[in-house]
Amino acid sequence: MQAVGDSPVSKELPGMMKKCIVHSSLKKNNLVIMGTDMVGEKGLNRGNNVSILIQCENREEMNRYYNKLSEKGQSTHPIEKTFWGDLFGSLIDKYGNHWLLNYHELQPQNT
Numbered sequence: 001m002q003a004v005g006d007s008p009v010s011k012e013l014p015g016m017m018k019k020c021i022v023h024s025s026l027k028k029n030n031l032v033i034m035g036t037d038m039v040g041e042k043g044l045n046r047g048n049n050v051s052i053l054i055q056c057e058n059r060e061e062m063n064r065y066y067n068k069l070s071e072k073g074q075s076t077h078p079i080e081k082t083f084w085g086d087l088f089g090s091l092i093d094k095y096g097n098h099w100l101l102n103y104h105e106l107q108p109q110n111t
Contacts, residue, residue, distance in 0.1 A: 001023070002024070003018065003019060004022050009022075023035070036051075051098040052098070054099065055103075056101055056103040058103065059087065059103060059105070062079060062087060062103045069099050070093070074091060
């Protein structure tokens with residue numbers, strides 16, 4: 001788990017959010033369930049109480065999923081490099097479901 005107060009974005013957020021969990025994960029084999037207790041300004045609503053994360057295998061897959069899922073939906077966070085080093089994006093699909101897409105690109109090793 002990582003708290004907001006322990007992340008690089010800590011300085012940008014109000015003090016009351018410092019104890020919130022940015023992300024946590026529970027893993028068993030290939031199943032990964034991730035969670036957070038952070039909710040946007042609009043509060044908790046159907047669609048933002050559960051987010052589905054897709055761990056993508058490459059940039060092309062990530063872009064394809066993002067574009068398809070956001071059709072007639074809403075982009076909430078464009079795909080971009082994050083402070084944790086991955087590519088990340090989020091959206092709300094046309095049915096009101098919240099999707100998170102992440103891609104961990106392996107960096108070349110210096111020899």
